Structures are given as C-alpha cells and as structure tokens.
Amino acid sequence: MQDERPLDPSRRNFFKSGAAAVTLTLAPGVTVMAFGGTAASAQGADAGKRWGLLIDVNKCSKDCEACVTACKDENGWEGKGKAEQNAQWIRKVTLKDKSTGRESSLPVMCQHCEQPPCVDVCPTGASFKRKDGIVLVDKHICIGCRYCMMACPFKARSFVHEPVNNQKTFAPRGKGTVESCTLCVHRIDAGRIPACVEACDATGNGAMTFGDLNDPESEISKALTAYPSVALRDDLDLNPGVRYANL
Amino acid sequence: MRLILAILLVVNFAISAVAEEHPDYGPEIPSATGEPHPQGNEFMRKFHMDLLSHDRDLTMYEGIRDTDASLKSCFDCHAVTDQATGNPVTYEDERNFCRVCHDYAAVRVDCFMCHRSTPEGFNEPALLKSRLLGPDDGLDDALFTELAAFVANLE
Amino acid sequence: MERTIYREIKATQGVWTLGIILLGLVGLAGLSVLYVEHYGHAVTGMNNQIVWGLPHVFAIFLIVAASGALNVASMASVFNNKAYKPLSRLSGILAISLLVGGLLVLVLDLGRPDRLLIAMTTFNFTSIFTWNVLLYTGFIGVVALYLWVQMDRSVHPKFTKPAGILAFVWRLVLTTGTGSIFGWLVARPGYDAAVMAPLFISMSFALGLAVFILVLMALFAMDGRELGEAILKRMTNLLAIFIAVVLYFTAVQHLTNLYAAEHAGIERFILSQGGIYTTLFWGVQIVIGALLPMALIFGGTPGSVSARAGLASVLVIIGGFAQLYVIVVGGQAYPLDTFPGYEVTSSFFDGEIASYTPSVYELALGVGGVAVALIATGLATKVLRILPTNLADKNLEG
Numbered sequence A: 001m002q003d004e005r006p007l008d009p010s011r012r013n014f015f016k017s018g019a020a021a022v023t024l025t026l027a028p029g030v031t032v033m034a035f036g037g038t039a040a041s042a043q044g045a046d047a048g049k050r051w052g053l054l055i056d057v058n059k060c061s062k063d064c065e066a067c068v069t070a071c072k073d074e075n076g077w078e079g080k081g082k083a084e085q086n087a088q089w090i091r092k093v094t095l096k097d098k099s100t101g102r103e104s105s106l107p108v109m110c111q112h113c114e115q116p117p118c119v120d121v122c123p124t125g126a127s128f129k130r131k132d133g134i135v136l137v138d139k140h141i142c143i144g145c146r147y148c149m150m151a152c153p154f155k156a157r158s159f160v161h162e163p164v165n166n167q168k169t170f171a172p173r174g175k176g177t178v179e180s181c182t183l184c185v186h187r188i189d190a191g192r193i194p195a196c197v198e199a200c201d202a203t204g205n206g207a208m209t210f211g212d213l214n215d216p217e218s219e220i221s222k223a224l225t226a227y228p229s230v231a232l233r234d235d236l237d238l239n240p241g242v243r244y245a246n247l
Numbered sequence B: 001m002r003l004i005l006a007i008l009l010v011v012n013f014a015i016s017a018v019a020e021e022h023p024d025y026g027p028e029i030p031s032a033t034g035e036p037h038p039q040g041n042e043f044m045r046k047f048h049m050d051l052l053s054h055d056r057d058l059t060m061y062e063g064i065r066d067t068d069a070s071l072k073s074c075f076d077c078h079a080v081t082d083q084a085t086g087n088p089v090t091y092e093d094e095r096n097f098c099r100v101c102h103d104y105a106a107v108r109v110d111c112f113m114c115h116r117s118t119p120e121g122f123n124e125p126a127l128l129k130s131r132l133l134g135p136d137d138g139l140d141d142a143l144f145t146e147l148a149a150f151v152a153n154l155e
Numbered sequence C: 001m002e003r004t005i006y007r008e009i010k011a012t013q014g015v016w017t018l019g020i021i022l023l024g025l026v027g028l029a030g031l032s033v034l035y036v037e038h039y040g041h042a043v044t045g046m047n048n049q050i051v052w053g054l055p056h057v058f059a060i061f062l063i064v065a066a067s068g069a070l071n072v073a074s075m076a077s078v079f080n081n082k083a084y085k086p087l088s089r090l091s092g093i094l095a096i097s098l099l100v101g102g103l104l105v106l107v108l109d110l111g112r113p114d115r116l117l118i119a120m121t122t123f124n125f126t127s128i129f130t131w132n133v134l135l136y137t138g139f140i141g142v143v144a145l146y147l148w149v150q151m152d153r154s155v156h157p158k159f160t161k162p163a164g165i166l167a168f169v170w171r172l173v174l175t176t177g178t179g180s181i182f183g184w185l186v187a188r189p190g191y192d193a194a195v196m197a198p199l200f201i202s203m204s205f206a207l208g209l210a211v212f213i214l215v216l217m218a219l220f221a222m223d224g225r226e227l228g229e230a231i232l233k234r235m236t237n238l239l240a241i242f243i244a245v246v247l248y249f250t251a252v253q254h255l256t257n258l259y260a261a262e263h264a265g266i267e268r269f270i271l272s273q274g275g276i277y278t279t280l281f282w283g284v285q286i287v288i289g290a291l292l293p294m295a296l297i298f299g300g301t302p303g304s305v306s307a308r309a310g311l312a313s314v315l316v317i318i319g320g321f322a323q324l325y326v327i328v329v330g331g332q333a334y335p336l337d338t339f340p341g342y343e344v345t346s347s348f349f350d351g352e353i354a355s356y357t358p359s360v361y362e363l364a365l366g367v368g369g370v371a372v373a374l375i376a377t378g379l380a381t382k383v384l385r386i387l388p389t390n391l392a393d394k395n396l397e398g
Helices: A009-015 A039-043 A066-075 A117-121 A147-151 A185-189 A195-203 A219-226 B002-021 B041-062 B071-078 B097-105 B141-154 C013-039 C054-069 C071-077 C082-108 C113-121 C128-151 C157-183 C196-223 C229-259 C261-273 C276-299 C305-333 C360-383
Strands: A022-027 A030-034 A051-056 A090-097 A103-109 A127-129 A135-137 A208-212 A242-245 C342-346
Touching: A051 A219, A066 A090, A066 A103, A066 A195, A117 A127, A117 A147, A195 A208, A208 A219, B041 B071, B071 B097, C013 C196, C013 C360, C054 C071, C054 C082, C054 C128, C054 C157, C054 C196, C054 C305, C054 C360, C071 C082, C071 C157, C071 C196, C082 C113, C082 C128, C082 C196, C082 C229, C082 C360, C128 C157, C157 C196, C157 C305, C196 C229, C196 C305, C196 C360, C229 C261, C229 C276, C229 C305, C261 C276, C261 C305, C276 C305
Parallel strands: A051 A242
Antiparallel strands: A022 A030, A051 A208, A090 A103, A090 C342, A127 A135
C-alpha cells in the first residue's frame, strides 16, 4: 500500500528540477510522468535574488490611484462590504508634514521585510518568506488568528471577512484567512513586473521601480546607490524590500 | 493490525466488485474533454489530491508554475457546462465535477473556500446566500435569517 | 478542630437551575459561532483595524484568571499557608476549567476554527502563540497531575509540594507568555513593553482570586455549607494586596510610556482623550475596579464580611474586564505610527482612531466561554470530592 503513494514533498526538487520530461516508476504498473516547461520558468524562485521596489514620492501624484486600481484588477480583491472590513492590499496614503505643512502622497503595501514580524508571530508558519524575499501567506494552513495583523507595523495585511468566489486563478483568497500584497509573485515567476509598477509606468509618472536588490547592475540597485532613500519604520531594523525616495 | 488491514482490503475489493457489477450504484461521473490521464482514471480517482497538494507546494514555496496538477488544469477538461446557459457550473451546483463524487462519498472539499471552481476567464455569479459555507455545511439560511431578525429586534 | 473532609455537592434545585441557565448560555454561544462562521467575520464588529475584539477580551480574561485561580493552591503547598489547604482542590479544578473556557472562546473566534488540528500540529517556534499552545495544554496536564497527587490517597503527601512548585512555576511562565503576546509586538505603540508580562501576572493574581472567592461563596451557599469569615478575610486581604500590585504595574506601564516623547500620543489617547477608553481606564479600571474594592476590604463597612468580599470580587472582575478592553481594543484603536512627524490620511483609515462596536454574537461567544468554565467547575464539584464540608472559623488552621 505504502509504495503506491505517488509523491511526497521531499521529492519535490527531484520531481520538477529539470526541463526534460521526468518519469517516475513508483510501483509496478504505476508510472507518473512530469513534463517540464522552459528552463526559465521551471526554475521558480531564485534564492540568489531579493526582489524589491523603490518608490519615488516626488513622482507620485496625489490624485493618482493607478497602482491601487491595477492591483485590484490583477488580484481581484475589490471589497463589497463595509469599508472597515474590506481588504486593502495596497493603498494610497497622503502625508502632511506637521511642522512645514508640505503634502506628499505615496502607495503603501506589504514591505516584504527581510525580518518580517508577521512570519515571526505566525503560530502555524502559514506566514512565510519565499527564498527570493517575497512574504506570502500559505492559505492552506492559515487558521485566521490575525496575530500577523497585530504584528505588522505597516497595516499591510487584511483579513477576509466575507465569503468569496470568482477569484483569479493565481490569487486564491477566501473567508477566514489573512492576505496581503504578493508582489505579484505569479508575474515575477513568469518574468514580468508587478501590476502596480506596470500601471504606474503607463501613467507616465514612473514613480515605481521594481528589481533585484541583490544585483548591483539592476536599475533599482543603481538608483538606490545614487539617491537617498528610506525604509518605513527603519527604527525597527526589519530591512524592508520596499524603499521610498524623496520622502 | 495486519488482520484489520486484511479485512479492510477484502471489504474494499468487495465494494469495488459490487460497484463494477452495478454501475448505477455509483455517482454518475460527467465526461471530460481533452486527452485522458496517462496514469489512468483509477489512479487519478485515488491520488488526485496527493498530486494537487504536492504541486501546490511546488508553486507556492518554489515558484514553479508549470506543474501538471493544478485546479486550473482540472477545470480545463473537467468543467461541467449547464446546457441551459452554456456556462460552466460552480461548486455551488451539485453537477460540478468535484461535487458529483464528493457528495456521493460525503467528503467535504475545502479547496473552493479560496479557489475558483470554474475555468479561468469565466465570471462566476455571486454566491447564493444559503451556500456560503459550501453546499454541504448543512446550515439553513432560514434559521439564521430568523436569528438575525431576533437580534435586530433586541437591539 | 475537625478533620477536613471533602464531599461532592448535592444536586439541589438551585444547582439544577443554574446548570440549565448556563447550558442555555452555551447554546447561545454555539449558535453565534455557527452564525459567524457561516457569514464570516463580516457580521461581527471586528474589522481590519480592530482585528481582535470582545472575544479576545473574554478569552484573555479567562486565561489570565485561570492561572491566578491556581494561586490559592500555591499558597498552601508552595508557601505552606495551611489555612488554604482545604481549598487547593477547588483551586486546581477552577484553574483548568477557566483555561478551557478561555481557549474555547479563542479557538471559536478563529477565521478557520475547522483547522484547529493544524494549530495543534504545525508549529512555528519563533511565535509566542505556538509556545502558548504548548504552555496552555501543558498547564492542564501539570494541574491535573497536581490534583491527582493531592486527591489520591495512595500517593504520599510529600509529593504535594514538588507538584505544587511545578504548577506554580508553570503558571508564572504561562502568564508571561500571555502577556508577551502583547509585550513582544514591536509594531504598536500601545504594546511593545516588557512590563506587559509582569502586569499580566499581577492581573492574574487579582482576577484569579476574585473569581475564586465568588465561585467558592456560590458553591458553599448553594450546598448549605458553612463558610467562615476568617478565611474570607484572609482572602480579601490578599486580594487587596494583589489589586495594589496591579495598580503599581499599571503605573509603571504608563509612566514609562509618558517619559518617552514618541509614546506621548498613545498615552494622551488612553489617559485623557480616548473617549470610551479613557472612561474605562479611570472610571472602571481604576476607581470601580481598584480603589473601591480596596476601600471595601480595608474600610470594614458597610455590610457583613461575606457581602463585602463578594462585592469587592465582583468589582475587581469588572475592573479587570475594563483593563483588558483598554489594552486589547484601545491599543489597536490608536493608529500605527508608520510615518512619525506626519499627519496621515488614506482610504484605509491610516492616522485615524479606529472604531469598534462589538456585536451581540461576540458577546454571546464570550459569555459562553464563561458558562463553560462554570459548568465544568460545577460538574467537577458534583462528581468529585473537591469541596471541604466545613470552613467554619473554628476549623481554620494556621
């Protein structure tokens, strides 16, 4: 009976490691076949990378909501209930300097910390950091305790208060579990940029730069070396993957 | 322990033998489109969840997205179309592919609390009120409507 | 001086009536849980700003009171205070019952209570929640062992003290864990303070003893057993000391925050401009929940000792609820300080005081947890030899 079990997670890497077709013989008469796709997409998350965002607050226009709308459309989290209970993966925040009165506007989403408090406090390990630095929720083991929401300094997480259907295939979400910005992980895995960045570029503002923080040649790394930038709540030393310039 | 296993095995065989002789005893499985599974239907019936759980972890933790087993690929071939509307039926409809067997076996499917239950691109209609927890939650909306009305009176 | 004899309580009409009322409350809680799980947390007052609400206030109250209820037993077997010896068994039973009631509320308010098994089997050891799962279940085991050592005549009495010490240390660690749920939250200005752990321990002393006094008085009254004034006086004097300790740690908590300019905002909110939270803090927690019961205990008038003991305990419990409400809900109502030095506005309530109106379902769930704890205690005293037959003054030792 035992040998008949087709797969176990420890075989994961072996099973899907290459681009070629892999055939596994598990028991006499039982064969599982797995077909790899292109080498690039089969590779998946790369531990050598650390994905990040740089947001230039000067270029972010106060009335523009393009990133928020794009995220809603892409990931399908538009809420229809009470405003306080609706999910908000990304939001536009307006800041007014208390001493000078200067106003600025910027988007806030999951900051994809290197030391994420939400991952530390999660009792089941549902809140996790992918090896390329993206912080996600495994909704299969999330019990909906909301401790991560208590622990997040950025209010980046939302609890799904109502039953949901008609989700996007790549953005499953459901009642009783917690969710947040995924940095459009499904797009990153396909070699594309997050929907918010794409939408921001399309408006011509170009306030958002996406890229690999570990690669000194990437656009984002060059910009970070050239201009001053800050992390939100840098007093907490969480080393977020999202940075803000001209704040 | 072995004895129990042996007994279970015999019972299992007996049941499948009966099921084969009387196909009308079992659920009426909707026919699918596309190529049949190379592993065969028996294999898929038994292990589809193992395949799905395995590949979902690959996708979620490793970012490998061109896996064989995914709910999306299930519905590529296994969507059941409503003849009247021409639309695929959601998990709320008892004709849904997953439900046909799962209702029969009385095994609750948890997938569709978070995942869509129709092929990508189809706009699923709003949830029916009485089916919020899934069609098999056994909870009657009327009870709750009354309860809510009672509470509203109190407040 | 009689020998202490433990006997089951009789099934009087009063016991039956109370039992049926409590079962009714449990039933209402069950309905509420089904309702909330059916429609989602959308039907509760909780939201994405106030993520923990009234159920958590009830749950934490019960869990904190559970560890405190064990103190009576600790007084006897750890600190050799013989007067408390006849009360040790009830102390242990009440501790387990309150904890079970609290955990039930906590678990049934989860977004996915059907995944309890995952919470019990999938651990992340950097989470204080995970440690609490182990500490809470361990507590039940350790207290059960402690009760067994006390109640089984074949076990030599010399084991009582080590078992008592183990249970006492465990409960201190447990309450430290509960306080650290808040104390270790670096993100929020209302929490993130080491003093949360000792504050919660002091609260457990006061709340646990107050609940114990009330339960003891109710059980003795229902069964017509004699409860002397001397033991009540001892317990209320101890309660007054515990109230003072809670006041001390509360003062330390707020004074420390007041000293740091960055925390001035949250302190101004809680202490002076927080509306309901300010009222609850000064009016209920400090005046009704601390000063008034201390005056009742030390003032010596009016009414009988037992009337004052009962009233003081009720007031301490009300004050404890207010204190936890201010900590849990008030701490979340004050906005996160993500952008120091800026006025913040957004479509997601950044920079705003969050509003929360608990729904009747949350209340029913919390009350149901209390009812479960009381039923369990009552049932235990009905079927096991928990309660001493006579606690009259002449029977008091030490």
